[in-house]
Amino acid sequence: MTAAYKSIVDRFATSIRDGRVPAGTRLPTHRALAREHRIALATASRVYAELAAMGLVAGEPGRGTFVRDQRGHDGVEPSRRLPVPRIADLSFNQPLAAEQTSQLRHALRELSTSGNLEAVLHQQPPGGRSRERAIVATHLLDRGIDVPPARVLLANGAQQALDAVLTATTRPGDVIAVDALTYPGFALLAAAHSLEIAPIPSGAAGPDLQALDRLCAARPVRAIYTIPTVHNPLGWTLDRPTRERLVAIARARDAWIIEDGTYAFLDEAPPLPVQALAPERTFYVASLSKNVATGLRFGFLVAPGAHEQQIVRSLRTSTWGVSGLITALATGWIADGTVARLEKTRRDDATERQQIARAAFRQLDYTAHPSSYFGWLRLPPDLRADQAASHLADVGILVTTADAFASTDHAPHALRLALATPAIDQLADVLERVSRTVDSMPR
Template sequence: MSYQQVAAELAASIRSGQVPPGTRLPTHRDLARERGIAVGTATRVYAELARLGLTVGEPGRGTYVREPAGYDGPEPSRALPVPRVADLSFNQPLAAQQAGDLRRALRGLAAAGDIEALLRQEPPGGRRADRAAVARYLLGRGVDTAPANVLLTGGTQAALDTVLGAVTRPGDVLAVDALTYPGIRLLAAAHGLRLAPIPVTAAGPDLGALPRRTPVRAVYAIPTVHNPLGWVLGRRERARIVEFARARDCLIVEDGTYAFLEPSAPPPLQALAPERTCYVAGTSKNVAAGLRFGFAVLPDTHTAAAVRRLRTTTWGSPPLVTALATGWLSDGTVTRLEQTRRADAAARQRIARTALHGLDTIAHPGAYTVWLHLQPHQRMEHAAALLAGEGILVSTADAFATGPYRPRALRLALANPPLDELGAILHRLRVTLDTIAP
């Protein structure tokens, strides 16, 4: 029996769920004995399963079935009719060394003098020492704030929820880009907010297009590495947002989730208008999506309300997660991972530019996303369905649209596929789109 046959049989068992994620597979020697093959052939079997993204080998611990790549949520739209080839709908960047980072960090926590402290309840928003660690880290992003103005949360989405709960009331108007992060739509609906879409241009949001009679309570902005359009607003465009907020006497909610990907960006909005800007970010993209650690920086006038919001909802970040995250912020691990992410994202963009050359795309050269405009005869729902039939999951533009206009486009998230497979996946995507006849 060849290694391809054995690998195909094991791959089918894994994909069908017969062998669930987390299962420890036989050693190379045991697999060789079970299948009647040479140990060298067994090694090639496991190399092939790893190449397919189905297993992960850990020195000294064995080979394990890995969780499926990408976010597998309960939504029917995420159930593909064939085995998944790639999830281009959701970014979960990881680096090869992060499993080792986690083990070392957990061993360090286990050896700490007062590990019992991780089982105690912390103040809503976190302890001062942990908030100070985040404040020190944020200095590198141009956000200069006191620890008292930093609140720790269970992820960036939780930080946004906390801010909106503290600074808005049902019926308030939230100005948002006409194409923006989908999570803000969900939060606005949950808080009973009305959305005022801001037309987008090549240079950024056109705030002047909002009628002066619109009573805007807050502006949600992603000035650095925008999701999904990738822009990095210049100083003039940032100043216009601040001028708008001061003229309308409204707040700014600045999302810095992807800001680490552009270290040379102009100062954040929070630095330009700290008295009316709430800055949110987290570790989902620069460290790991599963860490669920976020933070919000609020002006003095709204910090107490945000603490009350946390007290009635999630309370903040769990102590164990906080200890991991702030430890990595303080010892330089996050800085190192951000450098790795920037190099990785730039490499993926180079691959995407080659694979998608000639198509109508928008992307920052160091971002993890590509905005792909389809041709007039290509409907985005049809395109997404065809790609799903090929095992490729993508996001359609309607997920990002906040107004009635739905551009004919797809958002491609580049972070999940193995780097050496990304070009082939994007080529497959392009070939599939080419099958859509005019």
């Protein structure tokens, strides 16, 4: 039976890839597929599940299973090629301020003439040196996090920090609660650690905490991954009572909390971080990728005291220590106020870009935080996200579909639009083109 089911998957995949089954084709129902190939209904479901995992089909509740348009640009690793010259990349944020190149040159010159240049060539201890950890601890005070430097650990970006947290706190098979739409990189880490993702339904203002409590009552949830401030991709910032309810559930059900604060700087006056409300069970993770530069692989995390050594061991196992050169640059910019100035620049820039986006999508269902670098564009019910991505690719615009962010089996038909990469004077034209393309698509 295994060989038979695999051969069915292979035949479908080949037919879809060579165009014999064109994009948009509605495939047989699970029962019809089972009857046609004389296989069990569960096996037929497995066939479609594998095709969906390959990105070849998409299931829509109540409508059926459809062949995806492969010309679209979606997923965690989208194709960067387009059928026409590229106009804009709305699939990935690369915010840069005009003065950053000169800032980098100045910082490198300063570093080259410092009296302790040799130190950047030495192996850094796992978690970073005490001086740099103290600088980051001071930086975190502005986030509402007050911890001693020993509780702050440095990493090569937020992704490594998240990986270290999962290594220290979970075992294969553990259940992790996440929002139904969430940061794609966390799902990759969960799969690498053989963890089970349990999605939490979400509304316009945040996760359904009653559903989370029911999940924790029914399943042994090991940890809750949350982005409470400027949620990626939906843009919400949870209010103080909602954060307190989340903490109460985690305490009652004895679950860890993993708080991702990477985009938190974009909200000028958010409530206290979850870490400040529950320091005994919250791992706070952030980086300088969005407020300074994506290529600056510098992250940090705050761990409950009982887990500090386990996190250090995890960091040692993966890369031993952080880069001395990157750490010197990053902590130097934190200490001299460059990071704070760049964050203000980013917030102002993002606010202007969101105003442009709201004007361009005034006739569409668009949701975003007022000062974030991304927005969520829900498509009309008779449009599929892969089709929209394909049509936009045909006019030179890269986007990301909801599939990349979905922790559920069925992703909504929506696009996540990254607004930071196009030049500000070109953004209105680009987004108007997106709006016109979506509006003109055949239903």
